[in-house]
Every structure is written in C-alpha cells, then in structure tokens.
Amino acid sequence: MINWFKYSTPRTFYPLAGSVVPWFAVGAVLTAIAGLYVGFFMAPTDAQQGEGYRIIFVHVPVSWMSMFIYVVMAFWAAVGLAFNSRLSAMMASALAPTGAMFTFLSLWTGALWGKPMWGTWWVWDARLTSELILLFLYIAFMALQSAIDDPRRADKAGAVLALVGVVNIPIIYFSVQWWNTLHQGASVSLTRAPSMATIMLVGMLLMALAAWMYTVAVALMRVRCIILEREGHAEWVGQLNEVKR
Amino acid sequence: MGWATERGETMTWNSAAEFFAMGGYAQYVWGSVGVSAIALAVELFLLRQRRQGALLQSKHELTLERKGLNESST
Numbered sequence: 001m002i003n004w005f006k007y008s009t010p011r012t013f014y015p016l017a018g019s020v021v022p023w024f025a026v027g028a029v030l031t032a033i034a035g036l037y038v039g040f041f042m043a044p045t046d047a048q049q050g051e052g053y054r055i056i057f058v059h060v061p062v063s064w065m066s067m068f069i070y071v072v073m074a075f076w077a078a079v080g081l082a083f084n085s086r087l088s089a090m091m092a093s094a095l096a097p098t099g100a101m102f103t104f105l106s107l108w109t110g111a112l113w114g115k116p117m118w119g120t121w122w123v124w125d126a127r128l129t130s131e132l133i134l135l136f137l138y139i140a141f142m143a144l145q146s147a148i149d150d151p152r153r154a155d156k157a158g159a160v161l162a163l164v165g166v167v168n169i170p171i172i173y174f175s176v177q178w179w180n181t182l183h184q185g186a187s188v189s190l191t192r193a194p195s196m197a198t199i200m201l202v203g204m205l206l207m208a209l210a211a212w213m214y215t216v217a218v219a220l221m222r223v224r225c226i227i228l229e230r231e232g233h234a235e236w237v238g239q240l241n242e243v244k245r
Numbered sequence: 246m247g248w249a250t251e252r253g254e255t256m257t258w259n260s261a262a263e264f265f266a267m268g269g270y271a272q273y274v275w276g277s278v279g280v281s282a283i284a285l286a287v288e289l290f291l292l293r294q295r296r297q298g299a300l301l302q303s304k305h306e307l308t309l310e311r312k313g314l315n316e317s318s319t
Contacts, residue, residue, distance in 0.1 A: 040264075045257050051268030055277045062281065101284050109277040116273050214285070221292055228299035238307040242300055 008087055010227040011236045017220040024220070028213035035061075035206030043200045055113040056200070060187050061208040063106040065215060066134060067169050069099035073141075074166040077159035087223075089155035090230070092162060093145060094223035098215050100138035106131055118182050126175035127183040130168055137165040151230055 007013050039057035046053035073095040080089035110128065111121040122128065141158050148154035176185050188201065231237055238244070258264040267274040 041258070045268065050270065051257070052270035052273055054267065054270075054274050058277045058281050098288065101288055105281050105284055108280055112273045112276045116270055218288065218292065221296070225292070225295045225299045228296075228303050232299070232303040232306050233310075237303050238310065240303075243303045243307055 008085060010087055010090070010231050011234070013087055014224055014227050014240075017224055021217050021220050024213045024217035028210050028217060031206050031213060032210035035203055035210055038199065038206055039203035043203050044197065049117060052113070052116050055109055056187070057203050057207050059106065059109040059113055060204050061211040062102045062109065063131070064208055065211045066099060066103040066106045066131070067172055068212075069095050069102060069215060070134060070137070070162075070169055071166065073099060074162045077155075077162040080155055081159040081163075086152075086155075086230075089152075089159065090223050090226045091219070092159065093155070094219045094226055095215075096138055096142050096145075097222070098218050100135060100142070102211070102215075103131065103135040103138060107135065114182070123182055125181045125183065126179040127172065127181050130172040130175050133168055134165075134172060137161070137168060141165070 007016055035057065039054060043054070043057075045051055073092045076088045076095070077092040079085060080092060107128075110131075114123075115121050141161050144161055145154040145158040148157055175181065176183050187196065187204065228237060265271060265275075
C-alpha cells in the first residue's frame, strides 16, 4: 500500500513531481509525433471537407483538454477547500494557465475550421459561446488569485470561483444536443459506433494522449515553481541542490 | 511518397508541395498547427522563466538566512 498522504505535502511532492516530469515530457513528444504522422500522412482525405478536415487532429484534442483540465482544476480546488490542504490548491493554480491556453487554441482552431466550412469565423451559438465563457472563467480564476495577496485566501476565493464555473462544462459538452448549432455533434461517443474512419480516430486519440501528457508535465513543472515561490523560506528548500548551488 | 493505406487507396500526397498546399486549405490547417506550436513554445518559455525566478528568489532567501545566522553567532 502506498501511503498517499506521505506525498501530499509540498516537501515530499516537490522531488516526486520532478522525477515524473521527464517521463511525461518524452511521452508527449513521442505520441505527438505519432499522432501527427497518422493524422497528416496516413489518414485519407475527407469526402466532404477535403484536406481542411485535418484541423480535427488539433482542434478536438485541445478542446477536450480545455474542458478536462477545468474539471481536474475544480476537483483539486474542492479538495483544497474541504481539507484545507496547501498542495491541492497549488495544483489547481498550476493547471489554470495551461487550461486557458488550450481553450484559446480550441477557439482559434475552431475559427480557422469554421471559416472555410461554415463561411464564418465565429457565430454566437451555444457551443462556441460556452467555450468562450470557459476562457473567461480561466482568466477570472487567475486574475482573482493574483489580486489577493494572502495565498491561502487567494486559494479559497479561486476555489469558490472554480466550483461555481464547473456548471459550464456540461453546458459545453451537451450544447450540440440541447440547442440548434452549426457545430457538429460529438466526434467520439461511447454509446454508438464511431462515425469516422478508424485511422482518423487513432490519429485524434494519439493527439489527445499527447495533449494530456503535455498537460501533466507542464502542470507538475508549474506546481514546482509555485511550491518554491510559496515555501522558499522553508528549510528543506535551502537544502535542494538547485537552490544550494 | 506513395504507399497504400488499409483501404488500398494510395497516399494523399504525391509531392511536398501538395502536402503544404493542403488541398487549398493551407492557411487554415497550417494556421491551426502553427499557432498551436507557438502557444506551446510560449508556455514552455514562460515556465522556464518562472522557474529561474523562483530558484533565484529561494537562493536569495537562503543567503539572507545564512547571513542572519552568522550575525547572530558573532
């Protein structure tokens, strides 16, 4: 049995995170290369959208991650709020910038896909608007945290905001079913057979896996920075090799 | 570049130029891929700067502490 509480303090988590980062970084690079190869060299031309559909290999993975990161962020924020654990709150803060970046990329690649296929960069429909709200939620979370000087109070305020905003996630996900929209339905569903060629699905899933591993690596690197920033005065930080030098 | 896929069709690209043209969708496809790559690069650069700043701050606090200890011992 692993004693998880042993790793729940910044002091023990800092070296653990540092040793895990390279594995996820290398994994992200390798799966991204494989995913791009499958998507751009193996997947056939789409019957309706020609080569333009290849945006899917970027758009769908970044969109999934934009929502997934928010849920994970809200989860850690809730844990931090419930158990008053420092590390969980730091984890939530570490995820926000990456989530915001993926949300921006989702909107950007969506606009570049919408222009040739729908004839417009943007429409104020449910899917696009709720994704834009997601970007504002990430920005609000980061702005609120940086506006409060006391880190513990900033954690609490951010956690409340993150938890309230989580209601937006099912709205984004189900928006294509609940409202009329230009946006197509879910690309992948557990309840029905995939509507796309297997090779396209493989490329998309590889890119999603790469985005996930990238996120893990970057969030762990950022949480290490946050630990240093907040615990810099602690004795164990002074004993780290990278600080002693 | 011309090999068979699982359906027995030949590969889409007959030349590098055709690949970069993306069937007329070049600006949209490469605009998506390019900006995504730039975003990742910017995030990694900012993260590197943040780590260097955090380490510098920790080193600073460590030297202050050592100085403090020396002063109190003398």
